[in-house]
Amino acid sequence: MLFGFNHYEGSVETMISANEYTERLLSEYSKTFDITKDYEIGGFKALAYGYFSTTSEKYVLNPKVNLWSINGFEHILFFQKDEVSTDDIESYKRLMIDHMAPELVCMNKSFPEKDHMYSYVTVAVICNNTPDPEALKAIKAFKYEKNYLLTIRGHVEGHLILMDLSTGKAHTSKSCRHLSEFYERIIDDRSTIA
DSSP: OOOOOOEEETTEEEOOOHHHHHHHHHHHHTTTSEEEEEEEETTEEEEEEEEEEEEEEEESSSTTSEEEEEEEEEEEEEEEESOOOHHHHHHHHHHIIIIIIIIIISTTSSSOOTTEEEEEEEEEEEESSOOOHHHHHHHHHOOOEEESTTTTTOEEEEEEEEEETTTTEEEEOGGGGGGHHHHHHHHHOGGGOO
16 A cells, blocks of 8 residues: 655656655665664664764874864654654654664764764654644754763753655754754655655
8 A cells, every 4th residue: 555645746646655765765765774683672673774974074184183073963863753742752852762772873972973963863753644733843853962071071962853755744853943844855755766
């Protein structure tokens, strides 16, 4: 059965399934992220896990004389659900706090590695049905941030994205609202079809 955003091209209605949307999304992310499918963490089974890192350095004359380095990371888990409730949103926050930050950011140590500046821990949910108004409010109000050693070892910030395939609209926490357009574009972007 197909779920998805309805639009008209002439008089023909087209739809996208959750699986097709997810494949397009992962294809786009794989251009800059390392993607691992069927990923499990903290009892959650994600369709995929994406990992991205970047390093900036300042050195004098040659790289052996390094003045400073900073590292940035993003860890993203992808899920599919028919419906998302406020309980689900709270579960995703617990996933970030109890597992993503300690295991993926800190690598099961007290703090992230030296030169860590920031990490984004993101949960992206591809949803077949529009959440109820309370869940939509909870998504918009969602917030998770943590500093390590008064930011000497950087900070982590949580992002929550819900892509509603029934309307073609992305709902995000304030910290990642800039991603809405990207998620919505995936529905119609024929260039992302493998």
